[in-house]
Amino acid sequence: MSLAPTWQAARLVLQRDLTLATRRWDEAAQPLIFYVVVTTLFPLATTPDLSQLRVISGGVVWVAALLASLLALESLFRSDVEDGTMEQWVLSGQPLGWLLLAKVLAHWILTGLPLVLMAPVVGTALGLPFSAWGTLMLSLLMGTGTLSILGGIGAALTVGVRRGSVLLSLLVLPLAMPLLIFGARAVAMAMDGESPSGPLQLLAAIFFLSLSLGPLAMSAAIRISVEN
Numbered sequence: 001m002s003l004a005p006t007w008q009a010a011r012l013v014l015q016r017d018l019t020l021a022t023r024r025w026d027e028a029a030q031p032l033i034f035y036v037v038v039t040t041l042f043p044l045a046t047t048p049d050l051s052q053l054r055v056i057s058g059g060v061v062w063v064a065a066l067l068a069s070l071l072a073l074e075s076l077f078r079s080d081v082e083d084g085t086m087e088q089w090v091l092s093g094q095p096l097g098w099l100l101l102a103k104v105l106a107h108w109i110l111t112g113l114p115l116v117l118m119a120p121v122v123g124t125a126l127g128l129p130f131s132a133w134g135t136l137m138l139s140l141l142m143g144t145g146t147l148s149i150l151g152g153i154g155a156a157l158t159v160g161v162r163r164g165s166v167l168l169s170l171l172v173l174p175l176a177m178p179l180l181i182f183g184a185r186a187v188a189m190a191m192d193g194e195s196p197s198g199p200l201q202l203l204a205a206i207f208f209l210s211l212s213l214g215p216l217a218m219s220a221a222i223r224i225s226v227e228n
Helices: 003-023 025-045 050-070 078-082 085-091 096-125 130-158 165-191 197-227
Strands: none
Touching: 003 025, 003 096, 025 050, 025 096, 050 096, 050 130, 050 165, 078 085, 078 197, 085 096, 085 197, 096 130, 096 197, 130 165, 130 197, 165 197
16 A cells, blocks of 8 residues: 555545534633633632742643643544444555544644643743743643543543543543653753753653554554444
């Protein structure tokens, strides 16, 4: 099978999901709204003192991004499985992993990318200094990408389970803990004037490992769900 049709099929899947999302813009905006609301509530629940908020700003932004990324994961593959689209993909002869990765990319564009772009704004509201903006955005860029892939694996495993959102969270959250630790640590080191290269390199390693193995895991889980 030539590479061009494979890339074209993945591009069509990505374009289809983005087009559908524009028609359901309210659902696509929910993670971003949740993200802003959660980060806004922290100063109200703790203290408005920026010097104290600055200490926890990196962790707050990362926790909010992690929880916001989980909101739209349960329905990532469910509609395609229910209407028979996924079965057609399995029988199409196209690499199923590429098609599923295109759907994950669409999920990241709609949820992860807005969180990355909004991070400096909510971070500044929590006292995050300008010098840490780049580290925060870079860490979230790799972190949200990895979360989307891990979430895709969890969604593929639970797509045949009714009300699988709780099970999905139990599967994804433990795997996401290293991302939270390394991401928050990188931001803290940047705020202290230290080099955050160590945690960022670990985040990059986890991202590329997930990118390499994620499509295979999603493809195997989806095939099992469709065959059953």
